[in-house]
Each structure stands twice: as structure tokens, then as C-alpha cells.
Amino acid sequence: MKLLLIEDEHDLxxxxxxxxxxxxYLIEHVTDYAQAMTKADLYEYACIIADITLPGKGTGLDILQHIKQxxxxxxFILISAKGALxxxxxGLNLGADDYLAKPFHLAELSARLKAVIRRRLFSGNTVLTYHEIQIFPDEKRVMVHETAVQLTxxxxxxxxxxxxxxxxxxxxEQLAELLTGDDADQxxxxxxxxxxxxxxxxxxxxVGAIDYLVSVYGIGYKFGRTI
Amino acid sequence: MKLLQYTARYFGWFILLALPVTIGILFLTTRFIINQEQNELLEDNGIALTRQWNTNGLPADRVLLLANDLIEVKESALVPEKIFLDTTFWNADENEYEPARKYIFSTHIGQKDYLVSITHSVLDQEELLFTVLVSVALLIAVLLIGVWWFSRFAARRLWHPFYASLFEIAHFKFSDKSSLTLPETTVEEFSALNRAVNTMTKRIVDDYIALRDFTGNAAHELQNPLAIIQNKAELLLQNDQLDSKTLGEIADIHRSAIRLGRLNKALLFLHRIENGQFPVAEPIDLKKTMLEKMEQWQERMVAKNIAITTDLQSVVTNMNPELVDALIGNLLANAIKYNHPQNGWMHIGLSQEQLIFRNSGAPLSSPAATMFQRFKKGNPAQSNSPGLGLAIVKEICQFYGCSIIYTVDGEVHEVTLGNIQIH
Known part of the structure; x- marks a missing residue:
């Protein structure tokens, strides 16, 4: 799947x-408005990830406006250092599918990207399957071996x-932030x-699922066990 | 007490003191002059009587009334000095005593020494004196009161530019961005004062704006490098070539980057409130927002087993939704975060007048009022939070002109917001 990343901060x-x-994913990276417009007009991308603030004329919002037509x-996912509502x-009014304020977690970007593409390609009616675990993201439902699991x-x-x-x-920290937002520092x-x-x-x-969660000592967790 | 009142008070004391003294002096001098006049008159009378008696012989009565003067003649060998006395005089016509002046002198009539006394009523003179005193007292009183009143009036007029400047200074806010411009006045001293204050505030406002913009710009410029540090660390954490010690250190870098990011975000948020970047207000039901926030924090409250009671009225206010969200979110978060680790309690009261958060929690290590300062923590050991939550709350309250008070009574913390209805 091909993505276009428009970001002027090279290291990021x-x-x-x-x-x-x-x-x-297959990723093409450009750093300004002009390059972005050329690429976007010539090729097809599953998703475009654009920073709002770009050097020179034209912002991420301008690119968004053009692409939507x-x-x-x-x-389309917007990323911005501004973070203002x-x-x-x-961005969302112009038709962006999602918005992330810098700094964000790469895992968060990846999850949002998957959700956006899932919604686009399969109109949201998808099941995420990991071995015996089936997740229905839009219905917030989980099944294991055909048995419903009641999760909070x-x-x-x-x-x-x-x-x-x-x-x-x-x-x-990342997980705490997922659950409690900015108050995760407690x-x-x-x-x-x-x-x-x-x-x-x-x-x-x-309900018979294998415990796929591995705790990484002193750091956090990793899901997925090679058995 | 006002300066004007002080002047008026001193002036009042002066009048109270000066009025009786002046009137006393006036009384004594007038009285002295009248007595002198009377004495001369009586002496003249005495000389006239002696002359008459020497020619015509003494009258048959030794006590006689002559032209309203009571005259007594006694044979006496004593030769006293001339004596003038104040006495009273029985007026049979008026049936009353009248003030009188008595003149006693010795004289020589037909080989014999006599002591003669002439008593002359001075009622008219006394009345005159009284009338003069009263009118003069009235005149002085009117004059003094007039001067007093006029000086008050003049002072009020003269001090007016001072009070106008004072009002301007008192109502001056740095956040309004404009610097203070106090007008020129005709009074040189006030003009000089105004000019000095103008220059001073201009400098302070400039410094303030520069500092504020610096904070905002710095925070904004930090976002990208922070994102790079955080994301590079995340990338490194996925690298299974690294040993667990290195991974642990990268996790530390990552954790610090996250903290820095949060701190930066809070500073930016404060900066945006200060800059008035939340202009759009809409009618918001505070109760609705409160219930949403409580739902959001439900699991945390259950985890800490906090007993919560509420008394919520529907209160519609005109505010920016993002700010209301931050306001209520921060207050609720604080009441949960700084509550006892287990089995605490919390009460939320929302009425048309005020919003109250009351909760249990460890006593504060510094005064409650200082909790609104930036980077101030109630209990430094307890958390690694940057301590900007209440500063944000305070800033939002200031933005909307709500009052906010934090009180602590042992383990009971209470935050009260007043004036929450904005129209």
C-alpha cells in the first residue's frame, strides 16, 4: 500500500x-507544497499524511483542499505542531480523515492510519483477526472461538x-496516555x-485465547508471541 | 481615610479652636472698651454731682434715683481710691435685676467728707455687646465654613486628574496588550506623575509581551524536535538487536520526551488563553459537560474507590467549549488525582451562582492560594506532573471574569468558582 508523507522536518x-x-507500507516522502502537488496529481496513494506547516507557499490545508477535489x-491524515482545536x-471540515498533534506516538499514527484505511477500503465493516481473536472495531465487540468477550x-x-x-x-507511558490522555503523568x-x-x-x-501479551521488563508490553 | 478628609478634619479642628478664641478676644476687648466708656461717664457724673452739691447743698435723701442712676451718699472719714465695680441693679419698673456699673468715690462737701456711689444700669451696653458678639460670631462662622467648603470643592477639582489616573491604573490589565496612556493635566505635578507612570507601564508591557511571545514561540518551536526525539526513541525500542539495558535507557529518554511534550502542550495552551485565542463562545450547559467528564473519569474513580456525591443544577453559560472542557476536566482530574490513594470522597456542587469541588486528600505543603502559580505542586513527592493544571484553570477564570478560591482544611480541599454565568 502506497503512502505520501509531506513533512519538512527531515528527521521526523x-x-x-x-x-x-x-x-x-510503501512510502514516498516530500518536503514542500510544490513537490506534494506534483506527486499527488501523478500517482495514486492509499493515504496522504501531511504536516500543516510547510516551508514556502501553501500549507497542508491547501494540499488537503486540492486533493479532496x-x-x-x-x-488524508493531518499532522500539526499547533495542536489548536x-x-x-x-482540517476535519475540509475533509481530513484524522488529525494528530505533534508530538505523537508512532504506534498512534500507525493505529490511526490503519483505522482510516480500513474505513475507506472496507466501509468500516471489517474484522481485525489475530489468530483466534476477532475484533469488530466499529461495534466495539470481541469474539474468541465464537464466544463473545465482555470487555470494558x-x-x-x-x-x-x-x-x-x-x-x-x-x-x-504510551499505554497510560492511551487510557487517560494527558493525565497519564500521575x-x-x-x-x-x-x-x-x-x-x-x-x-x-x-474463553480459551492464548496469552499473546509479553511484558518487556522495565519498558512495557509487546503483543504477539511466536509459538 | 482620604487625603481630602484629612485636610477637612484638620481644618475642622482649627475652626473649633479658632472660633471660641476669636470670640473670647472680641468679647474681652469690647467689654473693656465699654467699661472704659462707662467709667468716664460715671466720673463725669461724679464731678457734676459734687459741683451741684457744693452749690445747692446735699439733697434731703441720702439715697436717690436720678435719671435712672442710683445715687447713695454716706458721711465717711475714709478716703478710698476711686473704685469701679460690676454689680446688679434692681429695676422696679421692669421688676428684675439688671447688670450695672458702680462708681464709688470720696468727695468734700461743706467741710465734710462723703463717700458717694453712683450705680448706672449697663443693660443697654450688655445687650449691645451680646448683639455684636453674636453677629461677629455668625460672620466668622459663615466665613470659615465658606472657606472650608470652598477648599474642599477646590481640592476635589484639583485632585480630580489624580483620581482619574488612579482609576485608570487600577483598571489596567497587562493582558489587554495596549499600554497605559494617562492624559496630560493642567497641574504640573500630576502631569509629571502621569508621564512617569506611562513610561513605566509601557516598558513593563513591552517586557511582558516579549516574554509571553517568547514562551509561546519557544513552546511552539519545541514541538518538532520533541516529536523527533520521541519518535526516534519509539523506533529504537522496536530494534531487537539492542540489549535490554540499552532498551531501558531508550525507554527513559522516551518517558522524558513524553513529559516534556506534555509540559510544552500545557504551556502552549496557557499561552493561547493569554493571547485571547479562544474568542468563540457559545451557550454551554455546565452540567452536561460535567456529566460527560465524570463519565470519562469513571474508571479512574472506581479504581481509587472514591465515594462521589453531586448536587448539579443545569447552568447555561456563554463560553468557549474547549476552555470549558479544560476547566472542568482539570478540576475533576485534580479532585481524583490528588485524592487519597484509596477510599477517598468527593462532592461536586453546581448552582447558578457557583461551582464547588470538595474532596479528601493529603494536606498541602504550601498555602492553598499559591496552588494557582505555574509549576506549583501541592505535594512534590506525590507526582511528576508539571503543576500547570490549576494555573490553566485560573487563567480561564480570569479570561471570563469568574472568581476562584482554593481552601484547605486539613484533609478537606475545596475549590469554589463564583460568577460562572457569562452572558
Whole structure:
């Protein structure tokens, strides 16, 4: 699957590229408006990831506006250092599929990217399958061996995050941030994450799922066990 | 007390003191002059009587009333000095005593010494004195009160530019961006004061704006490098060639980058409130936002087993949704985060007048009022949070003109927001 990344910060772009290439995407990277427009007009992309602030004339929002007219089938994710709600709303109003404020987690970008493409290509009616675990993201439902598993919202969010970032090391901070947003800096938020992971594990193994979660000592967790 | 009142008070004391003294002096001098006049009159009378008695012989009565003067003649060998006395005089016609002046002198009539006394009523003179005193007192009183009133009036007029400047200074806000411009006045001292204050505030405002913009720009410029550090660390964490010690250190870098990112985000948010970058306001039901936020924090409250009670009225206010979200979110988050680790309690009260968060929690290590300062933490050991939550809350309150008070009574913390209805 081909992606276009429009980002003027070279180091950031290589980090994003490095992470997404491992996910199996083909990524083309440009650094300004003019290059982006040329590429976008010539080729087809599953998703375009654009920074709002770009050097020279033309912002990520201008690119978005143009793409929405010429290639409405491409998914579009905006990233911005501004993080203001206005930017976010402006982007979403212009037809962006998602918006991420810098700094963001690569795992978060990857999860959003997958969700956006899933929504685009399969109109959302998809099942994420990991061995015996089936996740229905839009219905917030989980099945294991045809048995429904009742997960709380946090447990479901964790499982979905783990499955979309399978094989990746996710830090405790990252997971705490997923569940509690900006308040993840609290000392008790790690206990909170831990207790949710424990409950999620318990519920999944109770219906016969294999425990795929590996804890990485001192760092966090990784989902996906090579058996 | 006002400066004007001080002047008026001193002036008042002066009048109270000066009025009786002036009137006393006036009384004594007038009285002295009148007495002198009377004495001369009585002496003249005495000389006239002696002359008459020497010619015509003494009258048959030794006590007689002559032209309203009571005259007594006694044979006496004593030769006293001339004596003038104040006495009273029985007026049979008016049936009352009247003030009188008595003149006693000795004289020589037909080989014999006599002591003669002439008592003359001074009622008319006393009345005159009284009338003069009263009118003069009235005159002085009117004059003094007039001067007093006029000086008050003049002072008020003269001090007007001062009070106008004071009002301007008191209502001056740095966040309004414009510098203070106090007008020129006709009074040189006030003009000089105004000019000095103008220059001073201009410098302070410039510094303030420069500092604020610096914070904002710095925070904004930090976003990209922070994103790079964080994302590179995340990339490295996926590298299975690295040993666990290196991975642990990368995780530390990652954790710090996240913290820095959050701190930066909070600073940017504060900066945007200060710059008035949340102009759009819309009617918002605070109760609805509160219930949404409580739902969002439900799991955390359950995890800490916090007993929560609420008394929420529907309150519609006109604010920016993002700011309301931050306001209520931060207050609720604080009430949960800084509550006891287990089995604490919390009460939220929302009425048309105020919003109250009351909760249990460890006592503060510094005064409650300082909790609104940036980077101030209630209990430094307890958290690694940057301590910007309440600063953001305070900034939002200031933006909308709401009052905010934080009180602590042992382990009971209470944050009260007043004036929450904005129209």
C-alpha cells in the first residue's frame, strides 16, 4: 500500500518512514507544497499524511483542499505542531480523515492510519483477526472461538491498540496516555494501566485465547508471541 | 481615610479652636472698651454731682434715683481710691435685676467728707455687646465654613486628574496588550506623575509581551524536535538487536520526551488563553459537560474507590467549549488525582451562582492560594506532573471574569468558582 508523507522536518519524516515501512507500507516522502502537488496529481496513494506547516507557499490545508477535489478516494491524515482545536476543526471540515498533534506516538499514527484505511477500503465493516481473536472495531465487540468477550471500554481500547501494533514494543507511558490522555503523568496511572491489562488478559484466557501479551521488563508490553 | 478628609478634619479642628478664641478676644476687648466708656461717664457724673452739691447743698435723701442712676451718699472719714465695680441693679419698673456699673468715690462737701456711689444700669451696653458678639460670631462662622467648603470643592477639582489616573491604573490589565496612556493635566505635578507612570507601564508591557511571545514561540518551536526525539526513541525500542539495558535507557529518554511534550502542550495552551485565542463562545450547559467528564473519569474513580456525591443544577453559560472542557476536566482530574490513594470522597456542587469541588486528600505543603502559580505542586513527592493544571484553570477564570478560591482544611480541599454565568 502506497503512502505520501509531506513533512519538512527531515528527521521526523525518517522516523515515521522507518516505523511505517516495517508495517509493510510503501512510502514516498516530500518536503514542500510544490513537490506534494506534483506527486499527488501523478500517482495514486492509499493515504496522504501531511504536516500543516510547510516551508514556502501553501500549507497542508491547501494540499488537503486540492486533493479532496482531484482525488477524493485518498485518505488524508493531518499532522500539526499547533495542536489548536481550530486547526483540527478546520482540517476535519475540509475533509481530513484524522488529525494528530505533534508530538505523537508512532504506534498512534500507525493505529490511526490503519483505522482510516480500513474505513475507506472496507466501509468500516471489517474484522481485525489475530489468530483466534476477532475484533469488530466499529461495534466495539470481541469474539474468541465464537464466544463473545465482555470487555470494558479501556480493556477494549488496549486490545485494539495491541492488535493494530502487534509485534511492537509499547511503553507503559504510551499505554497510560492511551487510557487517560494527558493525565497519564500521575503515579497511579501505571497501576491503572496494569490492572486493566491484567483484567483483559484474564477475560481473554478464560474463553480459551492464548496469552499473546509479553511484558518487556522495565519498558512495557509487546503483543504477539511466536509459538 | 482620604487625603481630602484629612485636610477637612484638620481644618475642622482649627475652626473649633479658632472660633471660641476669636470670640473670647472680641468679647474681652469690647467689654473693656465699654467699661472704659462707662467709667468716664460715671466720673463725669461724679464731678457734676459734687459741683451741684457744693452749690445747692446735699439733697434731703441720702439715697436717690436720678435719671435712672442710683445715687447713695454716706458721711465717711475714709478716703478710698476711686473704685469701679460690676454689680446688679434692681429695676422696679421692669421688676428684675439688671447688670450695672458702680462708681464709688470720696468727695468734700461743706467741710465734710462723703463717700458717694453712683450705680448706672449697663443693660443697654450688655445687650449691645451680646448683639455684636453674636453677629461677629455668625460672620466668622459663615466665613470659615465658606472657606472650608470652598477648599474642599477646590481640592476635589484639583485632585480630580489624580483620581482619574488612579482609576485608570487600577483598571489596567497587562493582558489587554495596549499600554497605559494617562492624559496630560493642567497641574504640573500630576502631569509629571502621569508621564512617569506611562513610561513605566509601557516598558513593563513591552517586557511582558516579549516574554509571553517568547514562551509561546519557544513552546511552539519545541514541538518538532520533541516529536523527533520521541519518535526516534519509539523506533529504537522496536530494534531487537539492542540489549535490554540499552532498551531501558531508550525507554527513559522516551518517558522524558513524553513529559516534556506534555509540559510544552500545557504551556502552549496557557499561552493561547493569554493571547485571547479562544474568542468563540457559545451557550454551554455546565452540567452536561460535567456529566460527560465524570463519565470519562469513571474508571479512574472506581479504581481509587472514591465515594462521589453531586448536587448539579443545569447552568447555561456563554463560553468557549474547549476552555470549558479544560476547566472542568482539570478540576475533576485534580479532585481524583490528588485524592487519597484509596477510599477517598468527593462532592461536586453546581448552582447558578457557583461551582464547588470538595474532596479528601493529603494536606498541602504550601498555602492553598499559591496552588494557582505555574509549576506549583501541592505535594512534590506525590507526582511528576508539571503543576500547570490549576494555573490553566485560573487563567480561564480570569479570561471570563469568574472568581476562584482554593481552601484547605486539613484533609478537606475545596475549590469554589463564583460568577460562572457569562452572558
Amino acid at each position: 519524516a525518517t522516523a515515521i518512514q522507518g516505523y511505517l515501512v516495517q508495517e509493510g 482531484s482525488k477524493p478516494e485518498a485518505a 481550530d486547526d483540527r476543526l478546520a 471500554r479501556s480493556e477494549f481500547d488496549l486490545l485494539l491498540y495491541f492488535v493494530t501494533n502487534k509485534g511492537r514494543v509499547l511503553t507503559k 503515579a497511579d496511572s501505571h497501576d491503572f494501566v496494569y490492572s486493566h491489562i491484567k483484567n483483559m488478559r484474564k477475560k481473554l484466557t478464560a
